[in-house]
Amino acid sequence: MANGNGNEKEITIYDIAKRLKISPATVSRALQDHPRISAKTKKKIFDLADEVGYRRNHFAGNLRAQKTQTIGVIVPRLNSHFMSSVIAGIELTVNEHGYSLLISQSSESVLKEADSAEAMFNSRVDGLMASLAYDTSTLDHFDKFFRKKTPVIFFDRVMPNKNATSILIDNYRAAYDATKHLIEQGCKKILHITAPQMQNVYRDRLAGYKSALEEAKLKFREDHVIITNLSQEAGYEQAARILKMKSLPDGIFVANDSCAIGCMMGLMEKGIRIPEQVAFVGFNNDPVSTVIDPKLTTIAYSGFEMGEVAGRLLVNHLNGTLPINNTTTIVLRSDLIVRQSSMKNQG
Amino acid sequence: MANGNGNEKEITIYDIAKRLKISPATVSRALQDHPRISAKTKKKIFDLADEVGYRRNHFAGNLRAQKTQTIGVIVPRLNSHFMSSVIAGIELTVNEHGYSLLISQSSESVLKEADSAEAMFNSRVDGLMASLAYDTSTLDHFDKFFRKKTPVIFFDRVMPNKNATSILIDNYRAAYDATKHLIEQGCKKILHITAPQMQNVYRDRLAGYKSALEEAKLKFREDHVIITNLSQEAGYEQAARILKMKSLPDGIFVANDSCAIGCMMGLMEKGIRIPEQVAFVGFNNDPVSTVIDPKLTTIAYSGFEMGEVAGRLLVNHLNGTLPINNTTTIVLRSDLIVRQSSMKNQG
Numbered sequence: 001m002a003n004g005n006g007n008e009k010e011i012t013i014y015d016i017a018k019r020l021k022i023s024p025a026t027v028s029r030a031l032q033d034h035p036r037i038s039a040k041t042k043k044k045i046f047d048l049a050d051e052v053g054y055r056r057n058h059f060a061g062n063l064r065a066q067k068t069q070t071i072g073v074i075v076p077r078l079n080s081h082f083m084s085s086v087i088a089g090i091e092l093t094v095n096e097h098g099y100s101l102l103i104s105q106s107s108e109s110v111l112k113e114a115d116s117a118e119a120m121f122n123s124r125v126d127g128l129m130a131s132l133a134y135d136t137s138t139l140d141h142f143d144k145f146f147r148k149k150t151p152v153i154f155f156d157r158v159m160p161n162k163n164a165t166s167i168l169i170d171n172y173r174a175a176y177d178a179t180k181h182l183i184e185q186g187c188k189k190i191l192h193i194t195a196p197q198m199q200n201v202y203r204d205r206l207a208g209y210k211s212a213l214e215e216a217k218l219k220f221r222e223d224h225v226i227i228t229n230l231s232q233e234a235g236y237e238q239a240a241r242i243l244k245m246k247s248l249p250d251g252i253f254v255a256n257d258s259c260a261i262g263c264m265m266g267l268m269e270k271g272i273r274i275p276e277q278v279a280f281v282g283f284n285n286d287p288v289s290t291v292i293d294p295k296l297t298t299i300a301y302s303g304f305e306m307g308e309v310a311g312r313l314l315v316n317h318l319n320g321t322l323p324i325n326n327t328t329t330i331v332l333r334s335d336l337i338v339r340q341s342s343m344k345n346q347g
Numbered sequence: 348m349a350n351g352n353g354n355e356k357e358i359t360i361y362d363i364a365k366r367l368k369i370s371p372a373t374v375s376r377a378l379q380d381h382p383r384i385s386a387k388t389k390k391k392i393f394d395l396a397d398e399v400g401y402r403r404n405h406f407a408g409n410l411r412a413q414k415t416q417t418i419g420v421i422v423p424r425l426n427s428h429f430m431s432s433v434i435a436g437i438e439l440t441v442n443e444h445g446y447s448l449l450i451s452q453s454s455e456s457v458l459k460e461a462d463s464a465e466a467m468f469n470s471r472v473d474g475l476m477a478s479l480a481y482d483t484s485t486l487d488h489f490d491k492f493f494r495k496k497t498p499v500i501f502f503d504r505v506m507p508n509k510n511a512t513s514i515l516i517d518n519y520r521a522a523y524d525a526t527k528h529l530i531e532q533g534c535k536k537i538l539h540i541t542a543p544q545m546q547n548v549y550r551d552r553l554a555g556y557k558s559a560l561e562e563a564k565l566k567f568r569e570d571h572v573i574i575t576n577l578s579q580e581a582g583y584e585q586a587a588r589i590l591k592m593k594s595l596p597d598g599i600f601v602a603n604d605s606c607a608i609g610c611m612m613g614l615m616e617k618g619i620r621i622p623e624q625v626a627f628v629g630f631n632n633d634p635v636s637t638v639i640d641p642k643l644t645t646i647a648y649s650g651f652e653m654g655e656v657a658g659r660l661l662v663n664h665l666n667g668t669l670p671i672n673n674t675t676t677i678v679l680r681s682d683l684i685v686r687q688s689s690m691k692n693q694g
Contacts, residue, residue, distance in 0.1 A: 021458075022458060023458040023459060023461065023462050025462040025465070026458075026462070036465070068466075068469060069466075070466045070469075070470075077431075078425050078430075078431045078434055078450070079428065079431035079432070079435070081426065083425075084424075084425045084426035085426070087425055087452070088426070088454075091452070091454065095459070100451065100459075100462045100463060100465070100466040101451060101452075102449045102450070102451060102466060102467075102470065103425070103449070103450040103451060103452070104447065104448060104449060104450060105434070105438070105448075105450070107435075107438065111369065111370040111373075112370060112442070112447075114370065115370050115372040115373075115447045116447060118372070118383070118447070119415075119416075119417045119447040119449060120449075122415060122417075122470075123417075123449065123469075123470035232634055258634075261638060265637075265638070287579055287605075288635050288638055290612075291608060291612070291635055291638045291639050292638050293640050
């Protein structure tokens with residue numbers, strides 16, 4: 001067939017950009033005859049495109065004609081390794097197709113999230129990705145995107161909605177594995193430090209923790225669940241609170257690594273031995289989890305991969321090759337990584 | 348005088364927002380009679396504004412009439428504590444005045460930086476802040492902002508330009524202090540691990556390092572300067588290279604903390620004692636610098652404060668209260684924080 005790809009890799013604007021040492025966005029704009037690109041640059045790009053046999057998707061080209069080639073991303077906070085990895089994954093994927101990212105943070109406030117959505121809408125982004133703030137309980141502020149049929153993808157912290165696709169991990173299962181691991185190490189009094197319970201990720205982690213306790217016939221106690229903002233400082237402050245408990249816990253499952261590390265540092269400063277007295281499991285596999293001594297047992301899931309999947313989904317939709325409307329939820333893999341902080345049995 | 352402020356704190360839209368539990372951006376838009384704000388919300392805001400005696404700056408109001416209430420920020424990478432602190436500082440300051448941020452990362456590439464600038468320009472941001480990529484050597488891609496008289500502030504990684512204001516620390520002095528400290532601890536063979544030398548921050552740090560060596564009559568050697576991308580992985584890889592040197596260095600000054608920590612971990616894994624055999628000084632006072640054992644000596648400078656200063660400068664300019672055109676450079680404080688990683692004398 002004339003247009004069969006066979007084993008030949010299809011030429012993308014990214015290949016052209018690389019060869020000419022210019023950005024994919026410039027190539028994309030030139031191919032759309034964008035007025036900001038000089039005639040000279042356009043000629044160079046058209047010549048090479050002809051030479052290497054670049055074949056533009058005409059359907060996508062038409063769809064794109066009125067587009068800004070930007071994609072909006074709203075995240076709760078930028079100061080986490082996980083979020084910057086997701087953004088890196090999105091960026092790498094969408095850049096290859098000539099899209100730039102505009103990013104905004106909600107600082108865990110639904111009001112700021114609505115402001116960000118507004119700013120993104122006014123910037124006429126071609127697509128939107130968002131991970132929700134601690135206190136977001138409705139998606140009304142995304143309605144204008146839904147009405148305009150701008151594709152929206154929620155990732156990690158998501159909320160079911162017929163107009164959007166969600167990408168997440170099985171938080172219930174991951175938390176169950178983490179807690180079960182502590183139980184297998186002999187822990188009987190296990191605390192869970194987590195965030196406010198509006199968001200799926202924290203609700204599901206609490207449910208997984210409960211379910212592992214139940215299975216082992218350990219009693220679930222409300223006062224063993226500590227709600228914080230999950231910062232390193234919060235973890236450090238909780239250590240002081242934990243030291244005042246009548247009897248120390250022998251295991252702590254924390255919903256992220258930085259908070260776990262703050263708590264470990266606070267306990268170790270007071271002479272508590274980890275894992276011998278208190279075993280720890282975190283969440284995220286943040287690089288800092290291998291800097292602390294003892295190294296932190298944690299749940300690994302790739303933010304970069306989550307970003308790549310989200311990016312590819314959105315680009316395919318925008319290019320008209322794979323509409324996302326049929327896909328409502330994509331669940332990615334996560335794994336328990338056992339390190340020294342929880343190895344009570346060999347401690 | 349009728350409009351004197353005296354000791355009374357002026358009522359801002361932020362105060363109104365807080366009282367009504369809505370966002371400052373919504374208050375700002377309502378006061379500008381923005382069509383997206385409902386009549387009901389506008390009434391609530393106007394009523395309270397009257398009640399508390401809110402006085403709008405009419406000059407600023409006029410200037411603002413055609414504005415988007417968004418400010419663009421372009422950073423090299425989002426995955427650093429320093430950059431997320433700067434953004435938090437900017438955000439807190441500009442939010443109080445009803446501006447939202449649109450953020451973009453250049454991934455250390457001038458081509459992507461130009462794309463980001465283009466996306467920001469097309470989003471009609473009211474002002475722009477940027478910290479430059481490793482390979483940025485001209486500011487041509489910001490010309491359209493200069494021509495349009497959109498205020499531009501460069502921070503941390505800056506380049507002199509008559510159209511923009513720069514905010515930075517005295518990198519020369521900080522690096523001189525760091526190196527001198529290593530010399531005072533008895534180090535004689537001091538390596539410097541840094542980034543490509545296009546940017547002021549790394550050039551100035553190298554100059555400070557050289558100057559401290561010179562003062563102490565220690566010979567500067569080109570092969571004692573190692574150029575990397577300053578990631579934790581790069582530091583870890585350099586450790587292997589350092590272990591192959593004929594004689595080990597006795598001190599290493601690294602231009603950021605994560606790279607210093609990667610290098611420390613690589614050396615310690617091979618049994619090298621820190622600081623006894625090799626003393627370390629990093630740069631930034633990243634939280635991870637206190638997680639590593641031994642804790643890392645470093646240069647502290649507040650990204651949050653840098654962001655606040657930048658934000659305030661821009662807002663004052665946009666409000667017409669203090670034009671930035673007269674200010675070309677603002678230099679902020681930095682301090683050497685001595686911790687265990689460099690305490691050779693007491694080691």
